[in-house]
Amino acid sequence: MPLTANAAPSKAQRAYDWIKAQIMSQAFSPGYRLVLASIAETLGMSVVPVREAIRRLEAEGLVTFERNVGARVSMVDGEQYSYSMEVLAVLEGAATALSAAHITAEDLAHARELNASMEASLKNFDPQTFTETNHEFHRVLACRCPNERLNDLVTVEWERLNHLRTSTFSFVPERARASVNEHHQILHLIETHAPADAVERAVRQHRAATLRSYLSSREEPDEAQRHTA
Amino acid sequence: MPLTANAAPSKAQRAYDWIKAQIMSQAFSPGYRLVLASIAETLGMSVVPVREAIRRLEAEGLVTFERNVGARVSMVDGEQYSYSMEVLAVLEGAATALSAAHITAEDLAHARELNASMEASLKNFDPQTFTETNHEFHRVLACRCPNERLNDLVTVEWERLNHLRTSTFSFVPERARASVNEHHQILHLIETHAPADAVERAVRQHRAATLRSYLSSREEPDEAQRHTA
DNA sequence: TTATTCGAAATCGTATATTATCCCGAGGGG
DNA sequence: CCCCTCGGGATAATATACGATTTCGAATAA
Incomplete structure (x- = not known):
């Protein structure tokens, strides 16, 4: 031995x-x-x-x-970032929907706690911490998904996005509050055992909205720079 | 040089x-x-x-x-096969929906031709050829998806399933006809510029139906063996 | 007979050495 | 002054060599 x-x-x-x-x-x-x-x-x-x-x-x-x-x-330019976000919207939506049926009360409590913590940190906003907690929140909601392959793909895609400090909330702090509210809605859907496709839609739109914020924020900097210049 | x-x-x-x-x-x-x-x-x-x-x-x-x-x-057992099929349903649904808006008339014609070929081959049924043509059909419909990352993931998942000759149609030849009919419906949706989520639903359910056929076919062999034994 | 130990063969894991390729700067024409 | 060519240095690509681990069968003891 x-x-x-x-x-x-x-x-x-x-x-x-x-x-x-x-x-x-x-x-x-x-x-x-x-x-x-x-x-x-x-x-x-x-x-x-x-x-x-x-x-x-x-x-x-x-x-x-x-x-x-x-x-x-890897350099992930704006285009690829969008692609990955879109993919993540799809994958995470599906994973969360499949997970919803198996979510335990503890899971929900945990997720709620995480979201509360995000809400509390809206003042003294730290993009880094916020992003991490956000990730954890979604991980908790999706982790009961019985499809291991799907879970793996979600993880890979998260890592792909994460290695950019580009985490959207650095660019669009205003998005954070809306995000927290949408989290409440998602939790409500899961808690009330809403149909799987409703959960899926909610999660996907949640991420799609984040992506839109990011994309529109890429327009403004030009104007902002024009002001300061 | x-x-x-x-x-x-x-x-x-x-x-x-x-x-x-x-x-x-x-x-x-x-x-x-x-x-x-x-x-x-x-x-x-x-x-x-x-x-x-x-x-x-x-x-x-x-x-x-x-x-x-x-x-x-890799050994892909029945469980993992199901997982990959489910993932493919999700990914391919999304990819096809995103692709639909950019599909050209030639693409549609090509897809129609492939489906006709599948229909023709229903007699003298050869699972291998049928599966390959089926793959090609879906590839044509999804290939205009502008999201490269999503395309890559679809390809990887296809390859993962494909290296099993388990291609469902070997197990469930009866499924082939239904499959061809669903292809007609999908083509119709794309041609009439149906909403993206309608296309997505159709493609996803198409593959989910194939998966169900496969799963239920795994029950019957037991009974069949009981007869012959 | 069965369980156990020992050892050899197969195969993997890693280090070192050698070769090939690219990048870049210096020097010579045009 | 600019372009081209020709080296030298850095680094990747591959080969070879050797040590480490597992596997499996044979020999032996209970």
Whole structure:
């Protein structure tokens, strides 16, 4: 029996986890060049496991790869951001609808608590915290979805959006209040056992509204700059 | 300029393409053990590119990996098959709805032709061909969807289902006729510029119906065996 | 007979070494 | 002054080598 009952995750796995963490924490921001040798040295391993880790991240869409040039953290331009938001609207809507029937009273209480916390933080608004709590809120509502595959896809899409600090609420703080109110409505629908497609519509429109806020906010900066300029 | 205008796709890429092709063509069927060294030898390369290829396939869910043991083509049990079908219903519904507004007359004609071909092949029914044409039909309807990310996800999910020859029509040939009829309805909705959510509902229910046929067909074999036993 | 231990074969995991490719700057024509 | 060509440095791509782990069968003891 290998006494390594501890862990010994493979180096490839460690590399994967580490790089992903760096990306999520914005230590590696979009466009950052991932140099195999230097990452390998930092982690005290050879380049082989690092390459494998990067391949996996590539397949997940977190990094882009160019032959003979190397990998970099994916740039997600406004267009791709919109695409991912749209996809997330669809996936999360479906996942939440499927989850609704299995939501427990504790889940609802937890979600309510999270939403209350978001409501409370509307003054002293911190986009970072707000976004995280928002994520947690939706995760709680969707987590009872029995379709594991769907859950995975929701997670991947969240991560894809999250690695941009672009989290919409940084751009559109005004959207936060409306968001909290829509959360109330979604909770109400679930609590009253509304039809699944009503839940789905509500969640999808909730996210679609967030996307619209983001998109219209990309127009205004031009004007704002024109004022200050 | 490198006169290698030819191609020279990287070996890692070649390995990826080759393995994926083997899986899709059922040369490597679910559960097949992917041995690095033998694949490397077959392709005339070392194991390193093969490992990278497998890591990418792993991230896509086509193969599963176990530490110190190796990779094998993913087994997709009935449950996972259902999950993927459900996900595909959601994704394809959304993609087709978004695509509908941009569908050209040629696209419609092409789709109609494909459906006619499916209808014609109802006698001399060949599940394999029918499934392929069915795939092509839906691809044509969804391909104008401007959301690239959504298109990618639809493709991945299709591939995930496809590498099982389980293609539902092998189990439930009776479903084929109903399927063709539903295709007519979907075409009609798109042609008459029905609202996007009507198209989405139609496509989703179309696939959900296929899934139901599959699920109920998994009950009957027991009875059939009881008769013959 | 059955359970257990030992060991060899197969295969994976990782490091190191070698080759190929790209990027960029310096130097030579036009 | 600008364009082209030619190296050198950085880095990726691949090969080879070796150590580590699992697997499985055979030999042995209960």
